[in-house]
Amino acid sequence: MVVKVQAEDFDVGEELAALTEGNWAIGGMSSFVGLVRDLGGANALKAMTLEHYPGMTEKMLRAIEAEANERWPLEASLIVHRYGRLEPGDRIVLVATASAHRQAAFDSCAFLIDWLKTKAPFWKLEETDNLGERWVEAKQSDDQAADRWNRHDREAAE
Amino acid sequence: MVVKVQAEDFDVGEELAALTEGNWAIGGMSSFVGLVRDLGGANALKAMTLEHYPGMTEKMLRAIEAEANERWPLEASLIVHRYGRLEPGDRIVLVATASAHRQAAFDSCAFLIDWLKTKAPFWKLEETDNLGERWVEAKQSDDQAADRWNRHDREAAE
Amino acid sequence: MKILYFAWLRQKTGIDSENVVVPEDVSDVASLIEWLKERNEKFADALSDFGSIRVAVNQEFAELNAPVGQGDEVAIFPPMTGG
Amino acid sequence: MKILYFAWLRQKTGIDSENVVVPEDVSDVASLIEWLKERNEKFADALSDFGSIRVAVNQEFAELNAPVGQGDEVAIFPPMTGG
Numbered sequence: 001m002v003v004k005v006q007a008e009d010f011d012v013g014e015e016l017a018a019l020t021e022g023n024w025a026i027g028g029m030s031s032f033v034g035l036v037r038d039l040g041g042a043n044a045l046k047a048m049t050l051e052h053y054p055g056m057t058e059k060m061l062r063a064i065e066a067e068a069n070e071r072w073p074l075e076a077s078l079i080v081h082r083y084g085r086l087e088p089g090d091r092i093v094l095v096a097t098a099s100a101h102r103q104a105a106f107d108s109c110a111f112l113i114d115w116l117k118t119k120a121p122f123w124k125l126e127e128t129d130n131l132g133e134r135w136v137e138a139k140q141s142d143d144q145a146a147d148r149w150n151r152h153d154r155e156a157a158e
Numbered sequence: 159m160v161v162k163v164q165a166e167d168f169d170v171g172e173e174l175a176a177l178t179e180g181n182w183a184i185g186g187m188s189s190f191v192g193l194v195r196d197l198g199g200a201n202a203l204k205a206m207t208l209e210h211y212p213g214m215t216e217k218m219l220r221a222i223e224a225e226a227n228e229r230w231p232l233e234a235s236l237i238v239h240r241y242g243r244l245e246p247g248d249r250i251v252l253v254a255t256a257s258a259h260r261q262a263a264f265d266s267c268a269f270l271i272d273w274l275k276t277k278a279p280f281w282k283l284e285e286t287d288n289l290g291e292r293w294v295e296a297k298q299s300d301d302q303a304a305d306r307w308n309r310h311d312r313e314a315a316e
Numbered sequence: 317m318k319i320l321y322f323a324w325l326r327q328k329t330g331i332d333s334e335n336v337v338v339p340e341d342v343s344d345v346a347s348l349i350e351w352l353k354e355r356n357e358k359f360a361d362a363l364s365d366f367g368s369i370r371v372a373v374n375q376e377f378a379e380l381n382a383p384v385g386q387g388d389e390v391a392i393f394p395p396m397t398g399g
Numbered sequence: 400m401k402i403l404y405f406a407w408l409r410q411k412t413g414i415d416s417e418n419v420v421v422p423e424d425v426s427d428v429a430s431l432i433e434w435l436k437e438r439n440e441k442f443a444d445a446l447s448d449f450g451s452i453r454v455a456v457n458q459e460f461a462e463l464n465a466p467v468g469q470g471d472e473v474a475i476f477p478p479m480t481g482g
Contacts, residue, residue, distance in 0.1 A: 013171015020193060024246040027195035030188070034399055035178060037185035037258060051189075051323055053391055056375035081398065088182040093399055100195060102482075103303070106268050109188075113260060113399055121372070121391075122398030123323035130387075135324045138395035145261070192482055209406055210481075211474055214458035227403055239481065260399075270482055279455070279474075280481030281406035293407045296478035 026103035038088035186260035328331035
């Protein structure tokens with residue numbers, strides 16, 4: 001279980017190689033990289049600044065990674081999340097999980113990224129030419145994606 | 159859309175970086191790496207040799223990648239599959255998909271790997287100390303995982 | 317009590333972090349926010365809508381009825397947008 | 400007709416690739432397999448169970464009733480285990 005909260009960029013290849021290195025019980029590793037997107041047009045993005053809550057961020061990322069490790073039989077897991085000023089195409093976040101079985105790797109990786117979207121104390125400030133600075137609003141679709149994982153629990157319990 | 163069928167190992171970081179490089183419409187990239195697993199014990203694995211059907215393999219991988227691109231709004235996709243003799247911990251396959259939206263990236267990546275398990279013309283020969291050489295048998299659970307994607311179609315059509 | 321403000325709550329209040337002595341009748345998150353709103357116009361504006369703010373007490377998410385006291389670290393921020 | 404064998408079908412028949420002239424009554428996958436089984440013991444054994452073999456004609460998966468002819472490339476193999 002690794003958690004990194006940092007301003008610098010990360011090397012996806014190095015991070016993923018370190019995750020599986022020497023562990024022959026791993027059959028599959030699932031990973032997700034979130035990037036600063038710019039769809040262009042009238043509101044072309046100049047930059048996105050990520051603010052976070054130092055201390056709480058690390059604590060919560062460690063807690064959710066521990067929960068993923070309780071829910072699925074993981075051999076290794078990793079969350080790297082950047083903060084600070086980023087530009088279009090820059091990497092924001094890397095989540096990776098490895099397991100003997102591919103489905104556990106896939107599901108736990110999706111669980112972690114859904115969770116990060118709604119429960120990690122990060123806030124995004126977008127800078128665009130036309131609209132100036134604007135705080136990104138939380139999306140209902142992200143809450144619904146995160147809630148999926150609770151529903152699974154409830155269904156299993158019924 | 160990139161398909162590579164090769165004996166040599168691949169560099170995950172390089173492959174993934176090339177996939178998203180310069181495309182600012184990408185918000186998320188999902189990837190999966192399959193590795194040669196050895197759970198140890200009495201049947202500890204010495205090696206796994208992958209045989210494939212040159213020509214048909216590339217053709218089918220291109221076809222399934224095209225189908226993923228029809229089903230989901232992908233900005234980029236990649237399949238790298240090795241053949242030949244591999245040892246525990248070696249990488250076998252890399253699948254990666256990138257989209258403006260994370261759910262499209264996740265689902266299409268899962269679709270491709272489920273498909274590869276059952277429909278790509280590869281066969282695995284395991285060498286163990288105790289049992290000698292043994293062809294890996296197709297798993298019913300893999301067929302069911304691949305069939306999920308057909309069910310989704312049927313449900314959507316009903 | 318240490319209070320932290322993030323994102324547009326930091327911008328609207330003009331404060332990122334402060335140490336305050338709260339009156340005795342400030343006993344939970346709701347009464348703390350009511351007290352902060354009475355400080356000045358900026359706070360009244362920033363904290364006007366309970367629905368758009370989230371609170372953590374000692375780095376754990378907290379509801380409006382969660383107790384707060386003099387030694388606590390309280391953070392006030394909008395809904396998170398990580399990942 | 401070019402016929403390819405993979406995995407344990409290659410091992411059991413002892414052949415990875417061959418060019419054969421098939422009789423005229425071999426018109427589909429099923430009749431091709433029946434004809435191959437009559438060649439010798441190895442083929443009879445390798446092809447004894449339809450359920451454990453898969454066939455591709457010109458690099459497309461094919462059912463037992465799929466037509467085959469002199470110019471085709473036919474591959475015979477066990478269920479795939481890629482990924």
